[in-house]
Amino acid sequence: xxxxxxxxxxxxxxxxxxxxxxxxxxxxxxxxxxxxxxxxxxxxxxxxxxxxxxxxxxxxxxxxxxxxxxxxxxxxxxxxxxxxxxxxxxxxxxxxxxxxxxxxxxxxxxxxxxxxxxxxxxxxxxxxxxxxxxxxxxxxxxxxxxxxxxxxxxxxxxxxxxxxxxxxxxxxxxxxxxxxxxxxxxxxxxxxxxxxxxxxxxxxxxxxxxxxxxxxxxxxxxxxxxxxxxxxxxxxxxxxxxxxxxxxxxxxxxxxxxxxxxxxxxxxxxxxxxxxxxxxxxxxxxxxxxxxxxxxxxxxxxxxxxxxxxxxxxxxxxxxxxxxxxxxxxxxxxxxxxxxxxxxxxxxxxxxxxxxxxxxxxxxxxxxxxxxxxxxxxxxxxxxxxxxxxxxxxxxxxxxxxxxxxxxxxxxx
Numbered sequence: 001x002x003x004x005x006x007x008x009x010x011x012x013x014x015x016x017x018x019x020x021x022x023x024x025x026x027x028x029x030x031x032x033x034x035x036x037x038x039x040x041x042x043x044x045x046x047x048x049x050x051x052x053x054x055x056x057x058x059x060x061x062x063x064x065x066x067x068x069x070x071x072x073x074x075x076x077x078x079x080x081x082x083x084x085x086x087x088x089x090x091x092x093x094x095x096x097x098x099x100x101x102x103x104x105x106x107x108x109x110x111x112x113x114x115x116x117x118x119x120x121x122x123x124x125x126x127x128x129x130x131x132x133x134x135x136x137x138x139x140x141x142x143x144x145x146x147x148x149x150x151x152x153x154x155x156x157x158x159x160x161x162x163x164x165x166x167x168x169x170x171x172x173x174x175x176x177x178x179x180x181x182x183x184x185x186x187x188x189x190x191x192x193x194x195x196x197x198x199x200x201x202x203x204x205x206x207x208x209x210x211x212x213x214x215x216x217x218x219x220x221x222x223x224x225x226x227x228x229x230x231x232x233x234x235x236x237x238x239x240x241x242x243x244x245x246x247x248x249x250x251x252x253x254x255x256x257x258x259x260x261x262x263x264x265x266x267x268x269x270x271x272x273x274x275x276x277x278x279x280x281x282x283x284x285x286x287x288x289x290x291x292x293x294x295x296x297x298x299x300x301x302x303x304x305x306x307x308x309x310x311x312x313x314x315x316x317x318x319x320x321x322x323x324x325x326x327x328x329x330x331x332x333x334x335x336x337x338x339x340x341x342x343x344x345x346x347x348x349x350x351x352x353x354x355x356x357x358x359x360x361x362x363x364x365x366x367x368x369x370x371x372x373x374x375x376x377x378x379x380x381x382x383x384x385x386x387x388x389x390x391x392x393x394x395x396x397x398x399x400x401x402x403x404x405x406x407x408x409x410x411x412x413x
Contacts, residue, residue, distance in 0.1 A: 040380075044390065089389065171243075177209070201236055250287060262337070263275065
């Protein structure tokens, strides 16, 4: 039986309130995150549904009963909350641009092939009408290409412009999922479609997952995919000399670790001497304090309750084998040779607290000789970029500007 009007409005208000100010609960972290994430990134659509539901109820039943009037009040509060979420999401445009200006200089736009114009910077409202419809007629996707033997966890997809290209810069996308779940089709698609439309060749990969595969199988798979790119991407129009890495959550960890462990024999035992450097890195809401060397409570819980139990082999506990965790920790692998970084994190992230990204950026800026941009997004939850939204649209365009700047700087050397 369908919930009555008052119940629907009460539920919607609770979801909206959780998005505006996320509830913190150890026992319900995941469901609260999902509820807040969807309410936040789908705020315009939910505002339209709230208005439509309220209008239909008034047309049919009026506001004669006390429950109707209470429901109307709740609808008003919900609309105000959703309006606040929309306004906060639109701030991402300025937050991203400020981050790029701080890292690359006030005049960085003049060094781009296509400096941003008002249309590029505007919110693409038309795209948001169908946020889960991610298809672009100008982009060709070639799926399930094996980059190494081993089955479906060693497959990749190539996103390329429909019009043939050659020597195009390459973007490697690594999906998230706490190192135990996830698939190459599920994440990074708005960014890849956008970059392919702008002339890049993008590669989305699967990689081994725990507990079937134990660390370091995850990063070994990512390195194997990069080696495949170096050897084969020219056949798809890409330039194997310039590869940027990106990913979210666990994928952000793996992308950052890939960028910071170029040519490390520990992570490419079957390909010593092969170039596994990347020329830029854009991790989204990544896990950087892998070994919990900062002493952070959240990092320690992740290390002891997830990584030690599910990701590492049972005999590689962090008490007796902490060096293995440190070797896998981007926070502890930073050197002056780090490539350009654009780190992106949400202030409301319930799964990986924003302070982890802040510390990672602080250490990068201390040691790296390359630019380090950092955008901290007001109101943003974990996984804010999975589908097109107001916030993710502005982030995608900002990432494009950063990657284009990195590519042109590299080409000019």
